[in-house]
Amino acid sequence: MKAREIAEFLSAELSGDGDIEIESVADAATATAGQLAFLERPADAVETGASCLIVPPNLPLTASAPAIISAEEPKLAFARIAAKLHPRKMREGGKHPSANISPDARIGEGVFIGAFVCVGDGSEIGDGTELRAGAMVGDNVRIGMRCVIHPNVVVCDGCLLGDDVILHSGVVIGADGFGYVRDRDGYVKFPQIGIVVVEDHVEIGANTCVDRGALGETRIGEGTKIDNLVQVAHNVRIGKRVVIAAQTGISGSTVIEDDCVIGGQVGFGDHAVVKSGAVIGSQAGVLPGKIVRPGVWWGTPVQPLDEYKRQNAYVKSLGRLRETLREIERRLGELEGNSRK
């Protein structure tokens, strides 16, 4: 792709050599000839060997390249062009002879089915989807179009995936939720007979678990992105365009509304509600039933970031506070001594 074509694709302004050929993308710091890189801030001084740089508009540049493309959001522009220059490897449709596909499963057009894949009775796989090696799809599962189900993913009976869903290796969708009722002798399993619904354009990271609803459904909304090793318990409802970083755990029936951003290793008690647009910092803890309003939240139990910082500063100054107290006692003792005279 020529630099000029890239600029056109991005509807962005080009200066310099529009004919220069771009083959791949790279970090500005390591890019070499034939590569495209980006700078987020013009102050990012960098020596780059890139043939083309995407930079913010109207600002003095500290790096140069044969071709310069101005874009309001260089990183976004870079991500878009990278997807074009490095399309994911598309596997051709077809079924590996080792795969074990139920005769009454409905397999769409151009579906790739790798080695050692299983698809159970009554399941349906949409056009252009890839079930990579070792992916296990249970009975009565519906997977939409153009999904990529990576090696060794498990999608259990009855679960529903939309279009353009990506499940990375080791993901388990639809294992039983964790629900028991105590009786005299031990624990009786509460029914775990619901399903998981994963809407369109969701991406779920490696070894993440999304449990089926106990009675109803567990739902991941459209465009939501979940990182690795996350736990999503039964009957959780996650809205659209939510981002959840690695190792966060969400207990049963908690609701995370649209456009929330959740850090890593956050813990949510059950039946909490996170209102649309809230941002929760890593390692925070949300108590059961808590309602988290929009804003930035931090700590355990979660509190507004400002409050968290203030509290932290108070705790940090406890040593000084104790000294002040001792000094006060000294002065007080002196006054008392005087008054007794």
Place this chain on the structure above:
Amino acid sequence: MKAREIAEFLSAELSGDGDIEIESVADAATATAGQLAFLERPADAVETGASCLIVPPNLPLTASAPAIISAEEPKLAFARIAAKLHPRKMREGGKHPSANISPDARIGEGVFIGAFVCVGDGSEIGDGTELRAGAMVGDNVRIGMRCVIHPNVVVCDGCLLGDDVILHSGVVIGADGFGYVRDRDGYVKFPQIGIVVVEDHVEIGANTCVDRGALGETRIGEGTKIDNLVQVAHNVRIGKRVVIAAQTGISGSTVIEDDCVIGGQVGFGDHAVVKSGAVIGSQAGVLPGKIVRPGVWWGTPVQPLDEYKRQNAYVKSLGRLRETLREIERRLGELEGNSRK
């Protein structure tokens, strides 16, 4: 099943239409005709379309249904009848032709062996157990009767599972523990040659790891339930009827006695002991060697819940405390001024 039969099965009292047919269970809020639901508290006002409701006895009802069953513990009764109305799918005995079973493994009666399953030399699978697709069973493993080993589970060499054990997808039983001895050049592996013993009626959630003992065994006691993504290190001993929520991590040689309840994302240092009946809140941290007595514990390092709450309240009031201090200083200064006059 008729409402009357359900009441009989539960040895509970029925009022209303005993002949009404019940086909499935549901949440009271979403139940429709032919469904059974439950209310835990009579105050749970709900409009329900359920044909039959299980409710606590002797209390005014805020919801109605054609048939009403009174039970001391409605949720428990509901779980019991749900297990009857929604029995788990039993797979018929038989071995998928693709499975790779050692000729000297001993496979019981009515064992289901799915596609791409491996069973190693000298292993033994009890009657009625299901090894679902992609389950990997090593050498000299013993799995009891009526177990369900879900897709892509790994049970490593020498490990022992009792009867009625459920391992959800991605569980790894018997990987090497994490033990090394530092020498001049790096780390030398400490032997990890023990085993894992999982007793009867244990259920282990998706992607949870239970490491083998270094020299002895790691043991999960009868009736214990472990959620997803939990880490159980080498030589840990977990008692009977323990419940452990998701993403908790238990370091080497720690003991959790019978009937403990452990929240999610709790961390246990090594060689800790949690006494029978203790309850530990989510995200708590237990220091190595700590002995946790019965009671409710919270925070890092764990402390009794009351203390934790009091401490938290103190920290929350630090702002006010600082103001008090300033006020005291002001008054003190005034007194000092007066006394100097």
Place this chain on the structure above:
Amino acid sequence: MKAREIAEFLSAELSGDGDIEIESVADAATATAGQLAFLERPADAVETGASCLIVPPNLPLTASAPAIISAEEPKLAFARIAAKLHPRKMREGGKHPSANISPDARIGEGVFIGAFVCVGDGSEIGDGTELRAGAMVGDNVRIGMRCVIHPNVVVCDGCLLGDDVILHSGVVIGADGFGYVRDRDGYVKFPQIGIVVVEDHVEIGANTCVDRGALGETRIGEGTKIDNLVQVAHNVRIGKRVVIAAQTGISGSTVIEDDCVIGGQVGFGDHAVVKSGAVIGSQAGVLPGKIVRPGVWWGTPVQPLDEYKRQNAYVKSLGRLRETLREIERRLGELEGNSRK
């Protein structure tokens, strides 16, 4: 092996019966005839049935055995001899007929390829490596010599493993990193086209995830040991001989230098740097961009252990501090009363 041979192998001093036969290793407390055990401190009073004990030199012994070996570091000596007495099961070279190996993959001498293994186009497997059942190796992967890739591991396209690497079951190497750019409608995937490099003698625990670099590489240095369920994000660089306990999460581009020791459930923000030799306690939290110097660190946000302990003590004494404050107010009130007279 005779006790004498063991002493010779360890270049250690033997007293007692050098001819006694040792067949296996065990804990001192449970060892029986024919077994070797060790004591780390001479004060470890123990009744042992071991035939041979490794003990620290020149100190009065509280346990006895037919043969006693003195070693400066008994645990290290024990680990060394255990590796000799209990060599890991070596699987003979050969390919299971069910395995799905690309015709242009290069497979070394004596490579074991288990059932249902996949190796993709252009990949290379070094001599003596074991790919156990269900291991999934993508395209253009390079795995060195004598590695053990346990059942159901996934190594994605383009990733590089050195020699003597051990990956436990469920490990995912090279899934896409978690990187998106927000635009008006949702999240655009940032390119995840880098690789993972795992150097020699690295061991990675069950269900741990190491994401590929976004543009460059994610690297795990030589001799580093990582426990189960750890998250290593894109472009993280971990040095040599680093130890990381279970369930720790490391965000993008963070650097952990050589010889660090990281506890379990630690969270690292992105772009942090942990300097060589730092020790970070379990459940600690490291803020994005933080530089952690050598020393022992604890808490969230991390602080030097001493400071953490002092702070903790201060918080613990807040109840007393409030009482002191009330007492001061009382005395102050009295003085004020007096001065008003």
